[in-house]
Amino acid sequence: MAGFVERLGLNVLFRFDPETAHRMAIRGLSLNVHGKAPPPPANLRTRVLGLDFPTPIGLAAGFDKNAEAVDGLLRLGFGFIEVGTVTPLPQPGNAKPRMFRLEADEAIINRLGFNNDGMDAIAARLAARRPGGIVGVNLGANKASTDRIADYVAGVYRFARLASYLVVNVSSPNTPGLRSLQDADPFETLLLRVVAARDEAANGGVTTPILVKIAPDLDDGALAAIARIAVASGIDGIILGNTTLSRTGLTDRSHAGESGGLSGRPLFQRATIMLARLRALVGPGMPLIGVGGVDTAEAALAKLLAGADLVQIYTGMIYRGHNIAARINARLSELLAERDFASPEDAVGRETDRWAAMALPD
Numbered sequence: 001m002a003g004f005v006e007r008l009g010l011n012v013l014f015r016f017d018p019e020t021a022h023r024m025a026i027r028g029l030s031l032n033v034h035g036k037a038p039p040p041p042a043n044l045r046t047r048v049l050g051l052d053f054p055t056p057i058g059l060a061a062g063f064d065k066n067a068e069a070v071d072g073l074l075r076l077g078f079g080f081i082e083v084g085t086v087t088p089l090p091q092p093g094n095a096k097p098r099m100f101r102l103e104a105d106e107a108i109i110n111r112l113g114f115n116n117d118g119m120d121a122i123a124a125r126l127a128a129r130r131p132g133g134i135v136g137v138n139l140g141a142n143k144a145s146t147d148r149i150a151d152y153v154a155g156v157y158r159f160a161r162l163a164s165y166l167v168v169n170v171s172s173p174n175t176p177g178l179r180s181l182q183d184a185d186p187f188e189t190l191l192l193r194v195v196a197a198r199d200e201a202a203n204g205g206v207t208t209p210i211l212v213k214i215a216p217d218l219d220d221g222a223l224a225a226i227a228r229i230a231v232a233s234g235i236d237g238i239i240l241g242n243t244t245l246s247r248t249g250l251t252d253r254s255h256a257g258e259s260g261g262l263s264g265r266p267l268f269q270r271a272t273i274m275l276a277r278l279r280a281l282v283g284p285g286m287p288l289i290g291v292g293g294v295d296t297a298e299a300a301l302a303k304l305l306a307g308a309d310l311v312q313i314y315t316g317m318i319y320r321g322h323n324i325a326a327r328i329n330a331r332l333s334e335l336l337a338e339r340d341f342a343s344p345e346d347a348v349g350r351e352t353d354r355w356a357a358m359a360l361p362d
């Protein structure tokens with residue numbers, strides 16, 4: 001659980017509307033004056049995507065959309081930070097209010113709609129920081145774009161040399177029509193084009209790993225097509241996943257009727273089952289990042305066992321506080337040792353079959 005100072009901070013932040021609280025948190029973290037988490041225990045080190053992660057626990061996209069607090073966030077004990085979603089042009093996103101706390105369920109509904117400063121401003125921020133830590137950049141398309149695939153390609157060129165890895169986000173529910181890029185034909189075209197752009201941007205040098213982030217709401221046929229196309233495309237990994245349109249399992253009715261994507265605890269079961277099904281489809285070779293409802297070391301371990309190489313958190317940090325990564329690191333290290341796993345790799349996929357066979361919450 002959160003410590004005393006952390007609890008106090010959360011109590012203050014929860015007096016504000018979620019977006020104001022979020023801005024305050026980013027501002028505070030960007031000052032870089034908070035304590036530095038201890039280095040993650042050595043048995044959490046893991047090599048994925050050709051990168052050496054100090055811990056498999058990372059911060060998911062959307063928390064630091066504009067790359068304003070990367071170094072402050074790395075100090076909290078995350079093994080990697082994913083900034084964005086970044087679109088080529090700056091855009092304001094949807095009308096407010098557009099972010100809602102469902103406190104009893106430790107969940108969030110958001111329909112922000114890719115509000116961000118645009119790729120030039122964000123690239124400049126990343127270029128200005130001293131290199132260090134693993135920082136991924138999550139790419140999107142502008143709402144008004146007439147050629148969405150071209151927007152992703154522009155992002156790849158802009159960030160290939162600034163990012164530790166790139167993510168093609170086709171799973172936000174808050175840009176109308178975006179998720180249709182997960183349909184087989186456009187999905188294949190998109191992946192081939194971003195992989196080609198990535199290869200060209202490398203210009204003979206080191207190629208930047210590129211992943212695709214998908215929704216947890218796909219049916220079995222769509223998931224199988226995505227797995228097949230992803231493996232054939234030369235993409236380096238898949239993130240599963242984004243927020244869900246499902247409202248299953250909510251006890252907090254306060255904002256359950258709001259449109260947007262649901263994240264946090266109620267998403268855990270669905271996202272973990274889908275992750276395991278994806279692992280079963282792609283086989284052991286393809287790196288997968290498991291996201292959705294992780295707020296404890298037990299939940300993070302479950303993601304590894306279901307088939308994730310790496311794990312990301314967003315909503316858990318809102319409810320459990322800024323020390324969540326440090327707490328999970330300490331406990332996950334113990335959990336791995338108790339099971340005689342020498343490293344996170346040893347746990348990956350041990351329970352894929354069990355998770356994949358579970359029924360999705362309807």
Ligand SMILES: Cc1cc2nc3c(=O)[nH]c(=O)nc-3n(C[C@H](O)[C@H](O)[C@H](O)COP(=O)(O)O)c2cc1C
Nearest residue numbers: 060061062085110241242263264292293313314315
């Ligand atoms: C307020 C909010 C904003 C988000 N913005 C983005 C985003 O810009 N890009 C993206 O790929 N995911 C975004 N996400 C989704 C998260 O990265 C993550 O996939 C999802 O919330 C599930 O993880 P969680 O249950 O740990 O929050 C956002 C989530 C929330 C709650």
